Amino acid sequence: MNRVDERVEAGISAPAACAHCGLPVPAGLIDAGAPRQFCCEGCRAVYAVIHEHGLERYYALRATPAPAPARPSERRFAELDDPGFAMRACRRAPDGLLTTELYLEGVHCSACVWLVERLPRLLPGVAEARLDLPRAQVLVRWDPAVVSLSAVARQLGALGYAPHPARGAAAQAVRRREDRAMLARIGLAGAVAGNVMAIAFALYGGMFDGMEPEFAAFFRWASLAIALPSVVWGGGVFFRGAWTALRARALGMDLPISLGLLAGFLHGAVNTVRGTGEVYFDSVTALIFLLLCGRFLLRRQQRAAGDAAELAASLHPSSARLIEDGRAREVPLEALVPGLVVEVRAGDVVPADGVIVAGRSSVDVSLLWGEPLPQAVAPGDRVHAGTLNVASRLEVRVESTGEDTRVGRLMKLVEEHARRRAPIAALADRISGPFVAAVLVLAAATFLLWSRVDPARALDHAVALLIVTCPCALGLATPLALSAAIGQAARAGFLIKGGDVVESLTRPGRMWLDKTGTLTAGRAMLVRWSGDESVKPLVAAAEAHSSHPLARAFLGALGEPAGGPVQILETHGGGIEAEVGERRVVVGSPDFVASRAKTAPPDLAREVDALTGDGLTPVLAAVDGTVVAAAGFGDPLREDAQAALDRVRELGWRPGILSGDHPLVVAAVGRRLGLLPAESRGGVAPEDKLRAVTGAEGPVVMVGDGVNDAAALAAATVGIAVHGGAEAALAAADVFVTRPGVARIAELLDGSRRAMRVVRRNLAFSLAYNVAGVALAMSGVLNPLVAAILMPLSSLTVIASSYRARTFRPRTGEAAPCR
């Protein structure tokens, strides 16, 4: 097996770099005579477009090579010219220009910004293209009289940035407005806090050196006047939150915050009017500013993760190719009805459930049902929407569409479970109840104690306690730590949709892993080769002429094909028979080869049985009538799977496999990973996955990538979608892991633990400050100056502790992942 891996490595690491994407060019594609090498047709096409328009500066601007080869889109995007789409998604300016936003796949750096924004030069009629890089959205303004939106989309597609109409534009506009309003609010709170603090400095100076009463009164009235808008407009966020929570008979962090803010402000206002006593306006306004900042940061981080998932969700095909009068044209997906015949080209996703009427191909169903090997299909076979046609063109008669397809029914299950899940009370919210109770009891105690000692000062001291315990740092402790962690996580390749997810990941329970694509690579590979090494070039030469998926797996693993003329004698679903030079080569299933070979050594026959027993697909090769080699194909475990699973166990989780693949294969994988037979379940239908998740006791984490996992992902305590998965899985999951490999899951758990450790440390810090404040207030030595020093100090401690912490940050020496 090791030998095969080395060969695979050797096949990939060729010296030449692709002229477009900079990735190594596979040995078979190197054209020695050409001035430039390309790793794939996609890169070649995009390079040609860029070259043709004189935009080579793109390559000079690009600091790092592209993270992936270009995939220019050849779709026609006719559905974008539909008047309905224009109504829904485009805005018309008074000068007749239309504006819309498109999501772009594959934009990743500054050079992409440059290239995309050169669109007006490439395409007359486009007035402006502005790319928003973090959101991967381009805003296009164009003249519909000169150019159509489909032409714009085709041009973007030709540059390698496949465009997709941005979904949920209305919801996005609402959120953008909310964000802007929040920012304006923070600006106000900040300006107020700064000015009140400046005035407070004068008052503190007066505390030591004395101040004429008319100035003191003027400064207090001025502070009151400035603080009022901040408390009403900025603090209103917390008052509303506390009120909503109270009406729902719940407690949250908003309640103690509101209590402290109101006590501080009203006390100050009364003292200002009375002209005697302390005012705490500087502490109150600084508090509002800091708390608003914390909220804003957390929301922004969570939203960024949500946006990325939404982007991925909008990448599914929204058109189909309808065959009418022998010609195919693109139509919106909604236009499909049962009985129509659609064309599915190689590389396309099947748009609807149906029966094949013409063409032979293989269909990749791994995202849907978890079987890694593509299935051969022929006329009369059924194909399902969402599966990928890998080999050649098919014509499919539509039987059901949209929500009536197998995928559509699954997605309905997903929606139901996403709605049903109860939110998890965050750690900070859980401690807020006892916190409020303790503060009120302490304030009452202070009042009672001091009313015996000095009745005139009793109320002052009680209010001072309420103010100084206002959980500023406590309110910041969780959001700051989590937003810093989520931000680091995003840079490390984990998109986390909420702070509560991080917390849930630290409470171990059951972890169900999908096999295909999660524990394994998700595609067929040559795992075992037994027999003569010298025939490999012959086999490779024969297989080079087959489009069967196993043939392609062969090619990557066998190295250079033998030279000389190759003549295909017979090719068939079961195998291929060819003449390579002088030799006659037969490669295929054991039955296919047995019927064409005269002699077969018995050890190779035993090997076929052994391969089948190990859950591998056996393939035999015969040369000149003698069986010479047996090869086993399978979907091998990722190298890091064992280590990652050990770490997951160490952290207290109980891992198990839920897979749609054959039970024998799953059992073999489970045995290798040291799982109990009951914990490696194969042949599991999507509904059964859902049942396994909902039926389990305690927290359940589901890790998967396919549509068949989506319902279980939505129902689990935390659903984790892994790299390369189906859009449905991304939308349903709470965490999206953008880099491949199951080791990422262990990293995610470790990072979450570190993040929660920071949260707890922050809470401990801020509680310690509160205890100190309570002690000062109860002993009657607290004054506004002490409060003004103590409270920001506690907040600064928490801020520093949050942003200094290393939670998800990749360790030094590890390359930073490309965005």
Next chain:
Amino acid sequence: MSVMFILLPVALLFSAAALAVFVWAARAGQFDDLETPGLRILHEEDTSLPPPPAPRPSRHGWPGAS
């Protein structure tokens, strides 16, 4: 020291003006995307090619907000 009675309101007026500008900028979407404009400025135009049509920024920045 009674100049304070004038100085303080004047200082506050300045703050209010600055705040008004900030609120306007926030509402107009100037802070929506803090990453791309910084990159855009690096791409000075080639003079050999015709300049792109002058972009006319709409009052509300991204039109989605208006």
